[in-house]
Amino acid sequence: MKSHAKFLLTAAILGAVAHAQTLQGDSLVKALRQGGYIIVMRHASSPREVPTKQAANPDNTTPERQLDAEGRASATAFGKALKDLKIPIGTVLASPTYRALETVKYAQLGTPQPRPELGENGQNMSGGTEAQAAWLQKQVTQFPSGSNTILITHLPNLTRAFPQLAMGMADGEALIFAPDGKGGNTVVARVKIEDWPKLK
DSSP states (O other): OHHHHHHHHHHHHHHHHHHTOSSOHHHHHHHHHHOOOEEEEEOOOOOSSOOOTTTSOTTOOSOOOOOOHHHHHHHHHHHHHHHHTTOOEEEEEEOSSHHHHHHHHHHTOOSOEEOGGGSOTTSSSSOOOHHHHHHHHHHTTOOOSSSEEEEEEOHHHHHHHSTTTTTTOOTTOEEEEEEOSSSSEEEEEEEOGGGGGGGO
16 A cells, blocks of 8 residues: 555656656757746755854854755856856845855856745744745746746745645756746746756
8 A cells, every 4th residue: 555655656746747847958948048937946955964163164154054065066057057058047036044045156146135935934944834835826926028037945935835846856956937828827847956057
């Protein structure tokens, strides 16, 4: 019975991912170059442990969790890929946590707007609130013109707002939302952070 439930869960995840891949490769790049999309991503790789004061970055004074070497490298490569692919980025909204803002910094996405609605709500990964989920669901209906909006948040917020679509999202992975033509939205792609440079 357990194996059957596991199979159904795996099938649901694969189904959600497959459904989210209506744009891939060149077609995805061409679409993003036109602007009008919202990229909602999880921050880049970060250990669960808070660093000691000695191991923390000089500006991580609190200290909070910070990106590891993999996270810094993947965020840098992600930002470079956006530039190389000539994908225009406009507004960048981010969780006020150190690791989310560090993702923006290494990706060189410009000056982010920290939003508490994208943060941890002071619960240290115990899950986003319903209010945060509602806020995030509303944000992905406010499509820009001529550029793309990026939102950087945490897995609990993603899974609360988009339970099926965000299932199993890895560090740095993104959901890309487009207008559905009916006043709502649809997910056209789900892209792992390490796959952006491969879109060249």
